[in-house]
Amino acid sequence: QAKELEEIEGAAVTREGDQLMVTFDSAILFDVDSSALRAASVDLVQRMADVLARYQETDILVMGHTDSTGPEEYNMRLSERRAESVGAALRTHGVTASRIRARGYGENSPVADNATIPGRQQNRRVEVDIRVNEEFRARAAGQG
Incomplete structure (x- = not known):
């Protein structure tokens, strides 16, 4: 699954144990101040959905993040809408709805310094x- 996801343009994939994290720069997916997927990014999300739909034993949490520019409450709502937008696109392209959750974190989980332009972009x-x-994990434990 990781190898297939790594082939998606703009997707940075990291693995930690049995967890995968796929990260997209918001500029790839969305226009500034928008939660509607850019036309050019729909194919990327569809390709991800195609991979995820084949691995039914996984749960998916879509997390939206912003930089600290602008009001904190606005950033929280924007991040929530963006996470929901990606989650909805995954469902539209065949990922079972019950496997997907979406959450916005606003500016609360930075990975870089918000004082710099490159940091805000990250x-x-x-x-x-x-x-x-958990169901798959329990079945696997029962077989071991």
């Missing part, structure tokens, strides 16, 4: 956390 992102679900 903080504007959408992360897709993919984990083996």
Whole structure:
């Protein structure tokens, strides 16, 4: 699954145990101050959905993040709308709705310094956390 996700342009994939994290720069997915997927990014999300739909034993958390520019409450709502937008696109392209949750974190989880332009750019992102679900984990433990 990780190898397939790494082939998606603009997707940075990291692995920690049985968890995968796929990170997209918000500029790839959205126009400034928008939560509507850019036309050019729909294919990227569809390709991700195609991979995720084949791995039913995983749960997906879509997380939206912003930089600290602008009011904190506004950033929180924007990050929530962006996470929901990606989640909705995954559902539209075949990922089972019950596997997907979406959350916005606003400016509360920076990965870089908001005092710099490159730092703010890194903080504007959408992360897709993919984990083996508890049911599959329990079945696997029962077989071991």
